[in-house]
Every structure is written in C-alpha cells, then in structure tokens.
Amino acid sequence: MRRALRRADRALFHLLTGAGLSIVCSLALGLVLVALACCLLVVGAGMLPEAARTVRSLTGAERRRTEGWSGQPVPARYLPLDEGPLRARVRNAVRDPGTYRDLLWLVAHLGCGLVLFYAAMALFPLALLVDGVWCGLARRRPVLLPLLPGLAGAQARLSRTLLSPSPRATLLSERVEELTATRAGALVAHGAELRRIERDLHDGTQARLVALAMRIGLARRACDRDPEAVRTLLDDAQDQAEEALADLRHVVRGIHPPVLTDRGLVGAVRALAAGSGLEVSVRAAGPQDGPEDDGTRAPAAVEAAAYFVVAEALSNAARHSGARRASVELARTPRLLRVRVRDEGRGGADENGGTGLLGIRRRVAALDGTVALSSPAGGPTALEVELPCVW
Template identity: 75%
Template sequence: MRRVTVRQVLRSAGRASLHLVTGAGLSLVCYLMIGLMLVAATATVTVIGAGMLPETVRALRGLAGFERRRTAAWLGSPVPEKYLPLDQGSLLERVRAAGTDPGTYRDLRWLAAQLLYGLVLCYAAMVLWPLGLLVDGAWCGLARRTPVLLPRLTDLADFQARISRLLLLPSPSARLSERIDQLAATRAGAVAAHGAELRRIERDLHDGAQAHLVALSMRLGLARRAYDRDPTAARSLLDTAQDQAEEALAELRHVVRGIHPPVLTDRGLVGAVRALAAGSGLEVTVVAHGLADGPGYESRAPAAVEAAAYFVVAEGLTNAAKHSGAERAGVELRRAERALRVRVWDEGRGGADESAGSGLLGVRRRVAALDGTVCLTSPSGGPTVVEVELPCVW
C-alpha cells in the first residue's frame, strides 16, 4: 500500500512538473510576443504598417487561448473568453477594435505576468525535485510515511493555473454583456416554446374536446326534440351523448396532463417517472438519488423544475420507444446541492438529431427557460444519452 501511495505521488508530481515546464516554455514565447506587439504598435503609429496590429492581436489571442485550454485542463473547469471581432469592417475599424478591446488589455496583462511567474515557478520546481527526492526518500524509507515535499509541486501547478485563470477571465462588464446576450437568447427560446405550447393546446382543444362538446350539444338537442314523440330514440341519443361527454372529459384530461401532469402532484417526480417507465413499452430502470419516492414535499424541487424534468424523461423515453429500436433504457434522477440532474439513456441505434424534429428542440427550450443545460450524446450505433441539469433551490 505504501509503494502504491508513493507511485501515485510521483505520478502527480510528474504531471505537475510537466505543467510548470510548459508554463516556462510559454513564458519564453511571451518574450517574442511582447517584441512583436511593440513592433506592431510602432508600425501602427507610423500608419505604414497599421494592418499589423489586428493580426498581431489575433496571434496574442491564440497564445492566450492556449493558456486558457491548458488551465482548464488542469483545473477541470473552462476559462471563458470574450473578444471584439477583428474581421469585420474597414482596416480602421479593425485597428480600432484591436486597440480598444478590453480583452486585449487583459491578455497583455497576463502576457507581462506570465514572464515572471511562469519562470519563477518552474525554477522552484527544479529546486523542489531533488530536495523532495532526498527528503521524501528518507522520510518514506525510514519513517514509512507519505511524502511531504513532492506533493508541493501540485500546489505550485495549482497556483500557476489559478493566477492564469484570474488574469484571463473576461472583465465583469464583458461577462455581464455575455450574460445579457445569453438571457436574451434564452428568453427568445422560451417565448417560442410558449407560443408552440399555446398552439398545441389550442389545436388539442379544437380538434378534440371542442369537437366532442359540439357533437354532445347536437345530440342533446335531438334528444330533447324526440323526448315527447319517441322516448326510445331519445334514450338512445342520451346514451350516445353520455359517451361523447366521457370522450370530451378524456380529451380535456389529456390537455391538462400536457400543461402540468396531475401525477406529479399526486405521486411526486420519482413516482411520476416510474409511471412513465411502466407505460413506455421498454424495460426501463429508474434510479433516484436524494429524492423522495412519493408525494412528500420535504425534498421536492419547485413545480416548474419537476415539470421540466418530467417532460425531459417523457420525451427521452418516447424517442427511445419510437426511433431507437432499443429494448432497454434507463432514467437517473439526482439531487445536487443547487440543481436537479436528469439522465435518460437507451441502448438503441443512436444517431439522434435535434434538427430532425421538434421534440428535442422543445426540451432544450424548456430547459433553457429555467437557465438549465442540455447535453445530448448519440453516436451512430448508440447509446443515446440525454443529460439535463436544472438549477433549483431545495
């Protein structure tokens, strides 16, 4: 067990060292980039080489983008970017965009800082390695303890990645602008989904319940006229009218279930999903983590979140039964700290395409209206997996 622990420490220390050495190499490239930026700025001031500035800023963005990807790979979370476009308008407009973009100044700030901390941390790692091997070797061999110095290399790599992330994140105003754009797109999708839902309800009412109610009214009128002269015929008309009233009620229940399924109120999300699974025609496994299996409200999400999760599962199982050719599927519901996660999968042929129909697009719009996310994975040959995260407060 001790040797496995040492091997793991050495592996993580080696990975951290590679990250730090790459950062040092990037620092050397930064020296060249600073020189190129000075040449481009000078050429722009003299007007003769004004076209150099947009292309040099484009190269700077590429270098900063490499550091963003490297940092994201180490930290496990993406580092967003926000820039003004450099390929639109005249040369003067492109030069102005390159020179006034807040993202350019943040990249330059990172460029200057990377020259310092990239090399310093790499030198620290070069000193720490032989010292760590000497001290940790004696510490592990004699005291039989876990290494203490070599793990510090991982801390150095964490420190470098966090500084890079802090320097390369878009400005608060840029993030606010991006958030506004995202909310505008989400609102447009929600309005489109709402309009489609209203049209569906109107169509269902017009073609279903309304048609039955019109026929019911006509039957009742005929029965009233025939009541005095032919009671037998009137009774037959009333029997038919009763059947049509029951059909109209069934249509109305169907419309109501499309708005907010009563089963959610009666049985809770887990029970409602189990009912969907039982009626899907597939062999469906339902797993719930941290959710009450019943109508209890002590661990339930808000009604809008539960309804969205229900329709995600319904759409996923419907697609699996109709298009995938699968015999088995699964649903996983998981309560997170501030979210509800839903995962629907099937063992079918795969190849699901959002653009081929309105079902998956409707799911994405419904989830986006709640500021949630949808991830669809469906390679040819399967499996198809739909993963949804819905923010909520429990």
C-alpha cells in the same frame, strides 16, 4: 529598407490619426466636465448620458484604429443609454464601469497621443539619415526606422489595455446575451405550447362538446314521440361526454401532469416508464418526493420540465432508436436536479430531425438549465439535463 519604410509610413499615419484624436479628446473632456457641472445642478442631468455617448463614439473610433493596426478586435461592453427614462439613463452612465475606462483613456490619450506623434516626427528624419547611410554603405538592417512601428504599437497596447472590458463585465455581458437568447427561446416554446393547447381544445374537446349539445337537443325533441331514440341519443351523449373528459385530461396533462402532484417526480417517472413499451429501469438519489411544504421537493416548474424531458426522451427511444431497454436516473443535490436518460438503440439522434430535442432544449433553457446529448452512430444515446433548484 523598403519594408522598414512601408512599416514606418504606416506607423506615422497611425500616430497622426492618434494625434488628431487627441485634439478631439480635449474637446470631449471639456464636454464631460460641463456635463458633470450641469448634472450637479440637476437641471442639466440630461447632458450626462449624451456626453457619455459622445465619449463612446470616440472610444469606438479608437477601437477601430487599434484593430486596424494590430489586427485584433477590441471588444466593447456597455450598459444601454438609449432605453428607459432619464433617471435610468443617467444611472447607467454613472454605474457603468465602461464609462470610467473611457474617461481614463480620454485623459491618457490626450497626452500620449500628441507626445508619441511629436516623438515620431522628430525621429523620422533622423531615421532616414542614419538608416540610409547604415543600409547603403554597410549593407546592414535598419536600426531607427523599426522604432516607429514600436511607438505605434505602444499606443495600440495602451488603448487595448484601457478600453478592453474587465473580465467581470465580459461575463456579465455574455450572461445578459445568454439570458436574452433563452428568453427568446422560452417565448417561442410558450407560443408553440399555447397553439398546441388551443388546437387540442378546438379540434378535440370543443368538437365533442358541440356533438354532445346536438345529441341532447335531439333527445329533447324526441322525448315525447320516440323514447327508444331518446335512449340511443342519451347513450351517444354519454359517450361524447366521456370522450370530452378524456380530451380535457390530455390537455391538462400537457400543461402540468396531475400525476406529479399525486405521486411526486419519481412516481410520475415510474408511471412513464411502465407505459413506454420499453424495459426501463428508474433510479433516484437524494430527496425527491417529500411533502411540498418541507422544502425538499423541487419547484413545480422544475419537476414539470424534468417530467417532460423523460417523457420525450422515452418516446424518442421507443419510436426512433430501435432499443429494447432504457434507463432513467434522477439525482437531487442542494442546487441541482439532474436527469439522465439512456437507451441502447442505434444512436444518431439529430436535434433538427423533428425528434423533440429542440423543444427539450428550449424548455430547459427557459429555467436556466443545461442539456448535454451524446448519440454517436451505433449508440448508445444519453441525454443529461441539469435544472437549477435550491432547497
């Protein structure tokens, strides 16, 4: 009996707050109607996003009430109303499916909130009388008091049904969050790449060009008085020029390897395999290296990402895995470019261990691709990347 009374008191409090919220809903409904009328007159269009924001605050309170009763959160998925010009905010308020779910809940709760509360207030005294006699004399469990939590639960289920986002809205929101995260990762990777290029140019190419300019200047000064010194200085200048060109080629390869343009993806990967220091087998399935204008080749950004994935994976295998053999598989479908690199090393690859795997993941995520890594202790290590591309 005491347990039933406690649950009944909690249910009454829940229904009481619901009744109070119903009164506020009547005011909010009036605000929405006024905002719609003003929006039709154009001059009051700015009221519509504010009215939608007010209704969202009410539904937020109802979500918290429902979570407090059931212990399960009610997710919220909305288009933003605080960003962009007035036209964009009005459009978001009108097109957002959450707005219509909120309005439906507003009308439903306006009636059921008060009805359920009045029903509970009428039932509570009768439940105390009947269950008091029933439990006190017959030593039986309460019969009417458990109906009060049932009323509160019905109100919570109604709110959860009306306020929970649709599966489509949930998927869309999750997709937006995923793209936001991948965009942030792409910006981080882009910033790191720019810093790397700047460092390579500053520490390598620029230093060699400065040394080249100094030697040419010294050769000009010594031109008349010391021809042998001029020859030596010009030889040094030629060496500096060749080293500067080599540094520039290295920087260019880091941006977009020319071998991709010359040989295509399969040829570029075979060149990587030949210079990796491992016994690497390369297999390719599907059209890979047709002419760029025939539509069968992947976009340049996709090919570059696949090339860097293979380069980083083979480099990791040569430096960290202790493997002697590795394999690379390239498969092209109408929608995907799949890259799989496998080595027979010791395994245990860690993304946080500075092996470049995090950079691979960011580069692939920027193109909306996926990365799957399998590297149990003892090996083997398999890295599989899927990059979307359509021909």
